[in-house]
Structures are given as C-alpha cells and as structure tokens.
Amino acid sequence: MVKLRDIAQQTGYSISTVSKALSGKGRMSDETRNNILSVAKSLGYTPDFYAKSMASKTKTFVLGLIVPDITNPFFAYLTRGVERACGEACLLVLMDSFRSLHREEQLIRAARFYGVNGIVVGNSRVNDELIDEISKYVPVVIFDKECKCDNVVSIVVDNYYGAYLATKHLVENGCKHIIHFGGTQELYVSLQRAQGYEAAIKESGLKSHIVRVGYAFDDGYKAAKKLLNERNQFDGAFCMNDLVALGVMKALKEEGRKVPEDAAIVGFDDDKQLCEVTVPSLSSVRQPVEMMGETAGKMLLELINGQSNTKKVIFSPSLVVRDSSARR
Amino acid sequence: MVKLRDIAQQTGYSISTVSKALSGKGRMSDETRNNILSVAKSLGYTPDFYAKSMASKTKTFVLGLIVPDITNPFFAYLTRGVERACGEACLLVLMDSFRSLHREEQLIRAARFYGVNGIVVGNSRVNDELIDEISKYVPVVIFDKECKCDNVVSIVVDNYYGAYLATKHLVENGCKHIIHFGGTQELYVSLQRAQGYEAAIKESGLKSHIVRVGYAFDDGYKAAKKLLNERNQFDGAFCMNDLVALGVMKALKEEGRKVPEDAAIVGFDDDKQLCEVTVPSLSSVRQPVEMMGETAGKMLLELINGQSNTKKVIFSPSLVVRDSSARR
DNA sequence: TCTTCTTGCGCAAACGTTTTCTCAAAATTA
DNA sequence: TAATTTTGAGAAAACGTTTGCGCAAGAAGA
Numbered sequence: 130m131v132k133l134r135d136i137a138q139q140t141g142y143s144i145s146t147v148s149k150a151l152s153g154k155g156r157m158s159d160e161t162r163n164n165i166l167s168v169a170k171s172l173g174y175t176p177d178f179y180a181k182s183m184a185s186k187t188k189t190f191v192l193g194l195i196v197p198d199i200t201n202p203f204f205a206y207l208t209r210g211v212e213r214a215c216g217e218a219c220l221l222v223l224m225d226s227f228r229s230l231h232r233e234e235q236l237i238r239a240a241r242f243y244g245v246n247g248i249v250v251g252n253s254r255v256n257d258e259l260i261d262e263i264s265k266y267v268p269v270v271i272f273d274k275e276c277k278c279d280n281v282v283s284i285v286v287d288n289y290y291g292a293y294l295a296t297k298h299l300v301e302n303g304c305k306h307i308i309h310f311g312g313t314q315e316l317y318v319s320l321q322r323a324q325g326y327e328a329a330i331k332e333s334g335l336k337s338h339i340v341r342v343g344y345a346f347d348d349g350y351k352a353a354k355k356l357l358n359e360r361n362q363f364d365g366a367f368c369m370n371d372l373v374a375l376g377v378m379k380a381l382k383e384e385g386r387k388v389p390e391d392a393a394i395v396g397f398d399d400d401k402q403l404c405e406v407t408v409p410s411l412s413s414v415r416q417p418v419e420m421m422g423e424t425a426g427k428m429l430l431e432l433i434n435g436q437s438n439t440k441k442v443i444f445s446p447s448l449v450v451r452d453s454s455a456r457r
Numbered sequence: 458m459v460k461l462r463d464i465a466q467q468t469g470y471s472i473s474t475v476s477k478a479l480s481g482k483g484r485m486s487d488e489t490r491n492n493i494l495s496v497a498k499s500l501g502y503t504p505d506f507y508a509k510s511m512a513s514k515t516k517t518f519v520l521g522l523i524v525p526d527i528t529n530p531f532f533a534y535l536t537r538g539v540e541r542a543c544g545e546a547c548l549l550v551l552m553d554s555f556r557s558l559h560r561e562e563q564l565i566r567a568a569r570f571y572g573v574n575g576i577v578v579g580n581s582r583v584n585d586e587l588i589d590e591i592s593k594y595v596p597v598v599i600f601d602k603e604c605k606c607d608n609v610v611s612i613v614v615d616n617y618y619g620a621y622l623a624t625k626h627l628v629e630n631g632c633k634h635i636i637h638f639g640g641t642q643e644l645y646v647s648l649q650r651a652q653g654y655e656a657a658i659k660e661s662g663l664k665s666h667i668v669r670v671g672y673a674f675d676d677g678y679k680a681a682k683k684l685l686n687e688r689n690q691f692d693g694a695f696c697m698n699d700l701v702a703l704g705v706m707k708a709l710k711e712e713g714r715k716v717p718e719d720a721a722i723v724g725f726d727d728d729k730q731l732c733e734v735t736v737p738s739l740s741s742v743r744q745p746v747e748m749m750g751e752t753a754g755k756m757l758l759e760l761i762n763g764q765s766n767t768k769k770v771i772f773s774p775s776l777v778v779r780d781s782s783a784r785r
Numbered sequence: 786t787c788t789t790c791t792t793g794c795g796c797a798a799a800c801g802t803t804t805t806c807t808c809a810a811a812a813t814t815a
Numbered sequence: 816t817a818a819t820t821t822t823g824a825g826a827a828a829a830c831g832t833t834t835g836c837g838c839a840a841g842a843a844g845a
Contacts, residue, residue: 470824470825471824471825471826472825473824473825473826473827474823474824474825477824483823483824484821484822484823484824485822485823485824486822486823486824489823489824508830510830511829511830511831511832512829512830513830
C-alpha cells in the first residue's frame with residue numbers, strides 16, 4: 130500500500146505538505162500542489178481509512194449488524210431501519226450468517242475483534258452465554274429475542290398479541306373451525322403465536338386445533354393438503370407466517386375451496402411484496418420492522434454513549450385485513 | 458469516550474498492561490486482570506475501532522456497497538454475494554440510498570471521505586462524471602450498468618438475451634399475440650429487454666406490441682386491465698419484471714382469462730419468494746445475482762490490489778419455466 | 786533602507802491502540 | 816546459598832494520518 134511517505138519521497142516534499150496538498154487545506158504554490166497530485170495519482174495512492182479517522186477530529190462510529198439472511202425481507206427491513214438510525218454519524222457493517230449457527234457465533238466474536246463500537250444481533254439462535262460474554266466488551270442490542278443478560282437491550286414484538294388479534298378477527302368473521310398452522314417448538318416466536326391463538330379461541334368458546342408445521346411454503350401446502358384429503362374441514366386458518374399461509378391457500382384452491390368464501394386465511398409478518406401480490410391478497414399481522422430496526426440502532430447508540438437505562442422495548446403488531454379474510 | 462489511559466489512571470497500572478488485560482494476551486496475575494476488567498466495565502470502556510485497526514498488524518479492508526433499496530430482493534441477493542466475496546478478509550459497509558438520487562450522490566462522495574478501500578455501486582442512476590471523479594480516489598465496481606470510465610469495472614447481465622429467451626419460449630409455446638409490458642426509457646435495462654423482445658418477435662414473423670409501463674405491481678395490473686377492457690386480446694405476455702407480471706396475471710384472472718391456458722406469462726428477475734408462491738407459479742428469467750455480487754466483490758478486491766485487467770463481466774441469464782407458461 | 790506582511794513549506798505533536806523488549810522481583814531448582 | 820527460571824508489569828516504538836505552529840525568504844510599504 131502506497132502512503133503519504135512514498136509520495137513525499139518521490140516528490141521531495143514533506144509528509145505534511147503532501148497531506149495538505151491532497152486535502153486541499155494548506156498554503157502552497159499551484160506548482161507544488163499539482164506536482165504532488167499527479168505523483169499521488171500515478172502511484173495509485175489511497176488514504177488509509179483507519180489512520181485518517183484516527184488523526185482527524187471527527188470520529189465516525191461503526192455499528193455491526195448480524196442477520197441470519199439478508200434476502201429475507203424481514204431482515205432487509207430491519208437493516209434499513211438500523212441504517213436509518215445510523216444517519217450520517219455511523220457506518221453500518223452488515224454481516225450475514227447465512228443461517229449458520231456456527232458462522233453466527235464466529236461473527237459475534239469477530240465483531241468484538243474488529244472493534245466495532247456496538248452490534249445489533251437479529252433473531253439470534255446463539256445461547257445467552259456468548260451474548261453475555263461479548264456484551265462485556267461491546268454493547269449489544271438483540272432483536273426479536275428476549276435476553277436476560279445485563280447490558281443487553283432487547284427489541285421484541287408482542288407475538289402473543291398479534292396472534293390474538295388475527296384469531297379474534299377470524300372469529301368475528303364468523304369462522305367456526307379455525308386451525309392454527311405453526312407452533313413448532315424450535316422458535317420462541319412460534320410458541321408465543323400459538324399461545325395467542327389459544328387465548329382467542331378459548332375466549333370465543335371454539336375448539337383449538339393446532340397443526341405443527343415448519344415455516345416454508347411447502348410446509349403449509351402439505352399440511353393443509355393432508356388435512357383436506359382426510360376430510361378435515363376448516364373455515365379459518367391462522368398461519369405462523371405468510372409463506373405458510375400461501376401454501377395453505379394453494380392447497381385450498383386445488384381442492385376446490387374458495388378463499389375467503391369457504392375459508393378465511395390470515396398470515397403473519399405482512400411481507401408486502403408477498404401479501405399484496407397474490408390473488409386473493411393475503412391478510413396478515415404486521416410488525417413495524419423498519420421502525421423496530423431504527424429503534425434498535427438508536428438504543429445501541431445510547432448504549433455506546435452510556436446513557437441507556439432501557440432493558441427491553443416491546444412493539445405492538447397490527448392486523449392488516451386484505452381479501453383473504455374479507456367479511457363474508 | 459473512555460480510553461485505555463483512563464483505565465490505567467483509575468487502576469494505577471500502565472496503558473500497556475491494561476491493553477493486555479483486555480485482549481487477554483499478556484502475562485499478569487488474575488487479580489490484576491480482574492481488577493482492570495471490572496474497572497473497564499464500570500467505566501463503560503469501548504475500544505476505538507480506528508486506533509485498534511491502525512495499531513494491529515492485520516489490516517482489514519473495508520468495502521462499501523451502495524444499493525438503492527435493500528428491501529428489494531435483487532439487491533439483497535447482490536449484497537449477499539458481495540458479502541460472500543468479503544469472507545473473513547473484509548468488512549462490508551452497507552449504504553442504502555433509499556432510492557434517492559441525491560442521497561446516492563452523497564453516499565458515493567462520503568464513501569471517499571470515510572476512506573473505505575473500494576466501493577460497489579449497485580444499479581446506479583448517478584451520472585458518469587461523479588463515478589469518474591470518485592474512481593480517481595477509490596476503486597469502483599459498478600453493478601448492472603455500463604460505465605465508460607477508466608479504472609471502473611462493470612458487472613452486467615445480458616438483458617437482451619434474457620428477453621430474447623423469454624419471448625422465444627412464448628413463441629414456441631404457440632402464442633400468436635405476445636405483448637411486452639415494459640420498455641420505459643428511464644432505465645437502461647428496460648431498453649435492452651425491449652430490444653431482446655423485438656428481436657425474438659421479428660424472428661418469428663409475429664407482430665411486436667410494446668406497452669410502456671413502470672416497474673410496480675399496479676403498473677402491470679392497470680395496463681393489462683385497460684388493454685382487456687378495450688378488447689385488446691393477447692395470448693402471451695413478457696413482462697419487464699416479476700411484479701409487473703403478477704399485476705398482469707391478476708388482471709387476466711379478473712377478466713376471466715385462464716393462465717396459462719388463455720394467456721401465458723413470463724416475468725423477469727426470478728424472485729423466488731414471489732414466483733414459486735403464486736398460483737399459478739410464475740415463469741421468469743433468472744439472473745445469477747448472488748454470483749454476480751460475489752464477482753463484483755472479487756473484482757473490487759483485485760482492483761484494490763492493483764491486479765485487475767478486466768473492464769467488464771457479462772453474465773448470461775437463463776429461463777425458469779413454471780406453470781404460468783406451461784406448454785398447452 | 787528598514788520595517789512589516791505574505792508566501793511556501795517543514796517540524797513535531799497528537800490520535801488510541803498493539804506489541805516487542807526489558808527488567809526487577811519472586812519462585813524454583815541445584 | 817547460589818544459580819536459574821518464571822512471573823508481573825512497564826517503557827517505548829510503531830501504525831499513517833492531520834494540523835498548529837514556526838520560520839526563512841521574498842514582496843510590499845514607509
């Protein structure tokens with residue numbers, strides 16, 4: 130890497146003169162400046178990021194963001210929110226764990242090593258001990274997961290309430306047999322959503338019916354297909370996410386059931402691209418992901434500046450009603 | 458900001474001892490280490506990213522990636538590809554211009570100011586002069602746009618060929634009246650796609666019919682609706698992207714036309730989440746975005762290391778046939 | 786001609802770490 | 816007890832910039 134010193138040697142000027150020539154700040158003759166500039170260019174000089182930041186007064190914070198999969202819209206919106214919080218004051222370093230737990234752990238450790246000023250961890254599967262350890266060195270905000278560690282701020286959405294809302298909506302629409310597709314034990318959020326569903330069902334006096342599925346399109350499709358083939362009728366479905374909901378919808382169509390006339394469907398996540406584009410469009414529970422991301426960023430900055438006294442921020446989801454659950 | 462010196466003063470140890478205690482590297486008694494650690498914690502010490510990077514031997518490159526909208530899957534996949542290229546050796550700083558041309562210009566300038574080692578600019582709308590100027594100071598790889606500037610590497614996909622493929626597929630499927638929804642002048646890519654369409658149509662002896670639309674779901678929907686209401690029949694549609702294609706599909710359904718029986722549809726971009734989830738699933742032209750992103754990252758690294766002699770890399774798209782254009 | 790101002794440039798400190806050496810004191814071994 | 820090793824800790828150089836200050840030489844004014 131070519132540095133100021135090299136240019137100084139080439140031109141015969143001092144390092145400081147070279148620096149001033151390049152930044153356009155000092156006093157010098159045009160001849161000198163042009164000379165330096167041309168040599169700098171011919172040598173292919175690029176300033177050292179770190180040295181520059183060190184020496185100059187204005188410090189730029191660096192925030193790390195670790196997500197399991199940037200191609201998932203949920204995390205893309207999260208990223209956007211954090212970026213918004215960064216504004217001009219911070220640089221955002223994005224790290225994608227590619228859904229690998231191992232890599233996620235690596236990244237979290239690396240974040241400390243790289244010396245970023247703080248990290249936001251999105252929907253992590255790593256255990257609390259690692260978080261606890263890292264948070265001793267670097268401020269941490271954890272997204273979509275509760276964390277008991279000290280010095281760690283959690284940003285979560287009230288999944289229970291969202292599920293309750295969605296189920297209640299189906300009840301009020303006159304559905305008598307509402308199935309919940311979801312409830313896998315693996316993820317904390319899916320548990321909460323199942324509980325919200327149960328609560329609303331209990332309240333209405335109907336019978337609860339949970340079909341355990343994963344979180345992919347095919348999971349919903351196959352589960353619903355099986356159910357329908359077994360002559361298990363249902364007139365309402367609350368699904369743990371939008372993909373599953375679309376899978377269920379496809380199965381219903383194939384079996385000749387009309388949505389929403391024969392069965393109403395509500396998803397979760399409100400992935401706009403997805404929900405608004407299908408026929409019929411899909412009702413869904415919306416989380417204010419981008420705003421949550423922005424909050425995560427802000428909380429992290431507070432944490433870095435040592436002004437934070439918040440431990441947890443809970444956001445309320447809302448129900449977006451579209452055609453798939455329109456009132457009959 | 459609390460620094461090593463502050464901890465040193467508090468504890469009575471030297472700066473170097475404090476540094477070693479925190480990094481866990483030097484030799485010292487457990488008592489000393491714990492003492493230092495606890496004081497560091499109570500003071501809320503966070504290491505200075507820049508100083509750290511400056512002082513340590515291993516320099517970490519910093520790559521900047523500027524995208525118009527990270528929530529667009531296309532750019533999410535691009536990001537992922539670049540991230541893959543970064544591996545352990547680089548940090549990726551993500552900058553989202555939020556579709557604002559002004560902000561994009563700002564970011565490009567800022568990238569130079571921040572002193573990142575190089576930047577990848579995704580599908581930019583900024584003029585070549587700015588790129589040219591910046592590329593004097595920082596290596597630049599530009600994605601999805603041709604750029605004549607020296608020292609700038611372009612990564613592009615052969616849009617012409619992709620459009621040709623898609624249209625030819627419709628012709629071979631027996632479509633007699635194939636409309637192209639797209640062709641807005643604003644974007645270079647849409648022009649190329651329109652030309653590819655024209656070429657295939659000409660070759661087949663059919664009549665070309667381009668309906669100029671934007672790139673949103675509603676654009677496709679409204680244009681197709683209007684066409685159908687005017688009794689303008691068509692049995693094939695090649696759309697400039699997947700969203701437009703889904704809009705057209707919705708219009709067809711509403712007007713009682715069956716897809717693909719009455720009209721076959723092909724989109725562009727192959728947004729998996731979208732294409733595989735609709736009924737019928739959508740045929741589309743796939744660009745190897747992630748691999749292109751990875752290539753962009755690699756080219757940038759070569760450029761930074763001064764080993765690049767490539768000026769442009771062209772990727773070939775491929776056609777993914779799904780239900781919306783299944784042979785009748 | 787003597788003073789004051791301006792111009793062009795370099796010196797050296799500073800930024801906050803890391804890391805290699807050094808060295809006294811304590812612990813171990815002979 | 817003497818020689819050796821180990822341990823705990825500090826001094827100082829280095830990383831590549833920026834920037835305030837100083838200073839000589841030339842220009843301008845009296």
